Amino acid sequence: xxxxxxxxxxxxxxxxxxxxxxxxxxxxxxxxxxxxxxxxxxxxxxxxxxxxxxxxxxxxxxxxxxxxxxxxxxxxxxxxxxxxxxxxxxxxxxxxxxxxxxxxxxxxxxxxxxxxxxxxxxxxxxxxxxxxxxxxxxxxxxxxxxxxxxxxxxxxxxxxxxxxxxxxxxxxxxxxxxxxxxxxxxxxxxxxxxxxxxxxxxxxxxxxxxxxxxxxxxxxxxxxxxxxxxxxxxxxxxxxxxxxxxxxxxx
Numbered sequence: 001x002x003x004x005x006x007x008x009x010x011x012x013x014x015x016x017x018x019x020x021x022x023x024x025x026x027x028x029x030x031x032x033x034x035x036x037x038x039x040x041x042x043x044x045x046x047x048x049x050x051x052x053x054x055x056x057x058x059x060x061x062x063x064x065x066x067x068x069x070x071x072x073x074x075x076x077x078x079x080x081x082x083x084x085x086x087x088x089x090x091x092x093x094x095x096x097x098x099x100x101x102x103x104x105x106x107x108x109x110x111x112x113x114x115x116x117x118x119x120x121x122x123x124x125x126x127x128x129x130x131x132x133x134x135x136x137x138x139x140x141x142x143x144x145x146x147x148x149x150x151x152x153x154x155x156x157x158x159x160x161x162x163x164x165x166x167x168x169x170x171x172x173x174x175x176x177x178x179x180x181x182x183x184x185x186x187x188x189x190x191x192x193x194x195x196x197x198x199x200x201x202x203x204x205x206x207x208x209x210x211x212x213x214x215x216x217x218x219x220x221x222x223x224x225x226x227x228x229x230x231x232x233x234x235x236x237x238x239x240x241x242x243x244x245x246x247x248x249x250x251x
Contacts, residue, residue, distance in 0.1 A: 026049060063099055075089075
């Protein structure tokens with residue numbers, strides 16, 4: 001099956017894509033393009049999937065760079081292949097021939113581009129990383145390489161939508177303790193539950209940081225199992241593990 005790559009017009013100056021699960025070599029519960037070595041999928045199959053992504057991005061496999069994601073606000077400056085996989089949740093580069101990528105399965109994959117400066121970035125932003133400032137830190141790291149926020153576009157890829165993101169009262173209370181205005185990212189759910197709008201919160205963080213353009217492409221990982229992996233859907237189904245989607249941008 002051919003790889004399915006979702007693209008975004010604001011990033012058109014660079015090779016990029018939010019890859020769905022279609023077109024991969026994995027089977028069983030990982031069926032499709034599972035790119036996560038952190039899963040229990042066969043590592044050689046994950047490698048084949050990553051090689052297919054690298055080919056689609058027109059880079060050698062070792063130039064497809066990822067990090068060990070830990071829900072932090074840490075950013076890595078990439079100039080080539082990494083000898084080890086640092087613990088971080090965003091990558092930035094101004095080096096031609098390098099593709100940077102993040103893995104997700106409900107969290108937000110965010111790709112950034114300042115085409116004028118030739119600086120790109122990729123960030124993994126779940127609720128914790130977004131709350132702790134990973135998106136703002138990514139923009140600062142881009143500025144350190146010559147980018148300007150006013151010229152930067154940021155696109156949030158497939159992630160869990162509000163209608164699928166049910167949280168408890170403790171989550172809501174802890175969140176609005178950071179800022180009472182954050183209550184606008186929640187809607188009433190069943191009983192005492194709340195429904196959290198992760199992509200709207202991500203857009204808020206980006207716009208508050210004065211990015212030039214920000215958008216969400218509108219695909220929900222939970223509600224489209226044929227195209228996307230979802231940690232929460234896997235949990236609800238009682239499955240033992242889940243695949244990871246990859247989102248990539250290259251210079």
